[in-house]
Amino acid sequence: MNDHFLEPDPQCGTAISCLPDFQKPPLNPNYQFSKPLQQTLTGRKLLLQEIPFPIEIIHEHYQNGYLTYHKGITNTTCTRCGNSQNHLFASHECSRCNRTCTYCRHCITMGKVSECSPLVTWVGPPIHYDKRERALHWEGTLSEGQKHASNKIVGAVGLPKKLLIWAVCGAGKTEILFEGINKAIELGQTVLIATPRSDVVHELTPRIKAVFPKISVLSLYGGSEDRGKEGQLVIATTHQLLRYYHHFDFVVIDEVDAFPFSFDPMLKYAANNAAKPEGTTILLTATPDKKLQKAKYIDIVKIPKRFHGFPLPVPTIQWSGNWRKLLKKQQILKVVLHWLKQRGSQQTFLFVPSVAVLNQLVPLLQKQFSSLEGVHSEDPNRREKVQKFRAKEIQILVTTTILERGVTVLNVAVAVYGADDDVFTESALVQISGRVGRSTEFPTGDIVFFHYGKTEAMLDAIDHIEKMNKLGGF
Numbered sequence: 001m002n003d004h005f006l007e008p009d010p011q012c013g014t015a016i017s018c019l020p021d022f023q024k025p026p027l028n029p030n031y032q033f034s035k036p037l038q039q040t041l042t043g044r045k046l047l048l049q050e051i052p053f054p055i056e057i058i059h060e061h062y063q064n065g066y067l068t069y070h071k072g073i074t075n076t077t078c079t080r081c082g083n084s085q086n087h088l089f090a091s092h093e094c095s096r097c098n099r100t101c102t103y104c105r106h107c108i109t110m111g112k113v114s115e116c117s118p119l120v121t122w123v124g125p126p127i128h129y130d131k132r133e134r135a136l137h138w139e140g141t142l143s144e145g146q147k148h149a150s151n152k153i154v155g156a157v158g159l160p161k162k163l164l165i166w167a168v169c170g171a172g173k174t175e176i177l178f179e180g181i182n183k184a185i186e187l188g189q190t191v192l193i194a195t196p197r198s199d200v201v202h203e204l205t206p207r208i209k210a211v212f213p214k215i216s217v218l219s220l221y222g223g224s225e226d227r228g229k230e231g232q233l234v235i236a237t238t239h240q241l242l243r244y245y246h247h248f249d250f251v252v253i254d255e256v257d258a259f260p261f262s263f264d265p266m267l268k269y270a271a272n273n274a275a276k277p278e279g280t281t282i283l284l285t286a287t288p289d290k291k292l293q294k295a296k297y298i299d300i301v302k303i304p305k306r307f308h309g310f311p312l313p314v315p316t317i318q319w320s321g322n323w324r325k326l327l328k329k330q331q332i333l334k335v336v337l338h339w340l341k342q343r344g345s346q347q348t349f350l351f352v353p354s355v356a357v358l359n360q361l362v363p364l365l366q367k368q369f370s371s372l373e374g375v376h377s378e379d380p381n382r383r384e385k386v387q388k389f390r391a392k393e394i395q396i397l398v399t400t401t402i403l404e405r406g407v408t409v410l411n412v413a414v415a416v417y418g419a420d421d422d423v424f425t426e427s428a429l430v431q432i433s434g435r436v437g438r439s440t441e442f443p444t445g446d447i448v449f450f451h452y453g454k455t456e457a458m459l460d461a462i463d464h465i466e467k468m469n470k471l472g473g474f
Contacts, residue, residue, distance in 0.1 A: 024068045025063055025065045027064070027066065027123075028064040031065075031066065033061060033066050033124055034057065034061065037053055038066075038122060038125070039229075039230040040052070040228055040230075041067060041121065042230065042247070043122070043126075043245065043246065043247025043248070044121065044122070044243050045070065045079075045273075046121075047111045047113065047120075048120065066122065066123065067120055067121060067122050067123060067124065068123050069118040069120055071115070071118065071119075072104075072118060072119055073102060073104060073113065073114065078104035078106065078107060078113055079119055080107055080113050080242055081106050081107035081242055081269060082265070082269035083107065083266060089103065090105050091103070094114065094116060096116050101116050103115070103117075109239075110242050121245055127230065128188065129188045129189070129190070131187060134182060135185045135186070136178055136179065136181070137212070138178055140175060143172070143307045143309065145171065145307075146171065149176045149301045150175075150176050150177075150178070150179045150180065152299070152301050153165070153179065153180035153282055154183050156280050156299075157180055157183040157184050157187070157250060158183075158189075158280065159280055160277070160279065161280060161299065162280075162281045162297060163282050163300075164283045164288060164292065164298045164300045164301070165283065165285075165303065166286070166301065166302045167284065167286060168304055168434070168468050168472075169312070169431060169438070170306040170434055171286075171303040171306055171307060172306075172307035173254070173284050174207060176303075177252060177284075178211060180250070181208075181233070182212075184250035185212070185215060185233070189249035190233075190234075190247060191233045191248065191249070192233075192234050192235075192241075192247075193233075193252045194236050194237070194241055194251070195235075195236075195237060195238065195253075195255055195258075195406070196259065196262075197258065197405070198221040198237050199382075199386065199402070199407065200405070201220070201236065201237055202383065204235050205217065205219040208233065208235060212233060215231075215232055216230070217231055217234075217235065218233070218236075219235050220234060220236035220237065221240065234248070238261045238267040238271060241267070241270035241274040244270075245274070246276050246277065247274060247276065248276060248279060249276055249280065251274065252281075252284065253271055254284045254285075255284065255405050256285045256288070256292070257285045257288055257292070258285075286430060286431065287427035287431060287464070289427070304468045304469070304471035305472035306438070308439070308440040310443035312433070312434070312465050313447050314433075314465055314466060314469070315429070315447040315448065315449050315458075315465070316446075316447070316448050317448075318335060318448055318449070318450050319450075319452070320335050320450040320451060320452060323450070324452070327360050330360070331364075332361070332364050333417070336350075336415065336417060339415060339448060339450075340368075340415075343446075346395075346411060346412070346413050347392065347394075347397075347409060348395065348397070348415070349399060349403065349409075349412055349415070349435055350365075350396060350398045350399070350414075350415050350417055351400070351401065351403075351404070351414070351415070351417065351424075351432055352400060352417045352418060353417075353418045354423065355376045355377075357417070358398055358399075358400060361374075365396070365398065371393075371396065372394070372395065372396040372398065373385050373396075373397055373398070374397075374398040375397060375400075376399065376400045377402045385397065386407065389409065401423060401432070403435075404428055408435075408438050410438075410441065410442055411439070411445070413445055414436050414447045414448075415446075415448045415449075415450060416429065418450070418451070419449035419451040419458055420451040420454070420458070424455075424457060424458070426460040426461045427461075428457075429457060429458060430465060432447070433465060435447075
């Protein structure tokens with residue numbers, strides 16, 4: 001240790017826990033820094049093993065003031081994910097620091113952060129994106145509701161504020177973002193679109209690339225080929241934000257109320273850390289929770305009408321009998337079977353409450369319907385099945401709530417099997433209902449809740465939809 005600057009220790013190696021607090025060396029303006037390292041680290045907070053450069057090169061940049069190290073765990077808090085819950089930490093005998101070392105279990109799927117593992121950030125010259133004239137290539141038109149929301153977003157660009165866009169399912173939320181993203185890019189800002197689920201990342205990426213063809217766009221999710229690359233516009237799952245630090249000027253959090261984002265403080269911490277302190281944040285959802293609706297620090301813009309101008313289809317409720325008991329006997333609900341047969345060749349979503357129910361139900365239904373598949377979050381063929389469903393190669397898709405959001409299929413009918421199960425909350429049922437009638441060609445459709453006893457969630461979901469229709473002038 002020299003003047004509180006970090007130097008290699010032959011006994012500790014890279015064990016940052018062996019060191020007291022240290023200062024950042026001053027920036028050496030004459031040092032020829034590595035631009036590839038700059039691209040890798042700018043706006044990120046990474047573990048050493050995530051940086052594809054020799055430790056000697058990394059440390060040389062530290063000594064010249066171009067990057068800095070952070071302790072992975074300090075004051076019993078994980079520096080990367082913000083976890084401070086004792087039960088989410090563990091300890092082991094560590095070969096690197098030669099002692100019992102504590103690590104964070106909460107974010108371990110993104111790489112292990114321990115007491116002796118430094119997190120590295122770039123503090124040298126940032127990457128600047130040139131200001132440019134209009135980058136948006138889109139000739140579509142917006143509805144009045146969309147225009148109002150779009151103008152509010154454009155007005156927020158460059159300001160340290162949060163804006164909630166409360167838009168009904170099928171309002172055209174993606175198109176609402178286009179002008180705001182364009183304004184941010186015109187100003188040379190970095191842009192993030194984050195969503196809780198990888199399915200939505202896969203669906204959004206080609207759409208965004210198509211309308212911003214000359215902008216570098218990254219698509220980040222588990223196993224992504226874009227990991228470690230640099231881009232002005234990033235589309236990512238919220239888990240990937242754990243690797244960013246004060247990077248984005250303009251942040252969009254899509255489906256802000258969706259699992260796992262709404263249930264995991266770690267992901268909210270990651271989203272806040274990924275944005276610059278003076279950045280703009282846009283929150284999107286059709287079903288904000290009560291806390292978000294009442295938040296005084298957020299401006300709210302409502303879009304109660306779909307882009308095509310038709311009302312939201314209102315679900316019908318149908319008693320089905322004891323579906324759990326019948327399923328144990330390997331029997332299908334007659335009302336559900338009858339409803340499915342009535343659809344004819346129409347594509348159909350059948351939502352079920354759990355993977356266990358799905359695994360029992362799908363084989364029974366496949367005896368009745370030749371073009372039927374089941375899909376859930378752990379299904380290795382999930383993407384392929386959804387693509388086949390979109391391509392009309394599968395007629396009936398039995399699914400858990402994994403497909404309640406972010407999937408648009410023309411002329412689809414929807415039913416909920418066991419709608420009385422606790423997993424079907426008001427927001428889940430509103431989102432599921434929103435799969436129906438999304439296109440101009442097919443603006444209406446069937447949505448049925450099959451149940452063994454009405455729940456408040458079912459009634460609240462119907463009330464929610466009817467209120468939005470009323471607000472939309474229907």
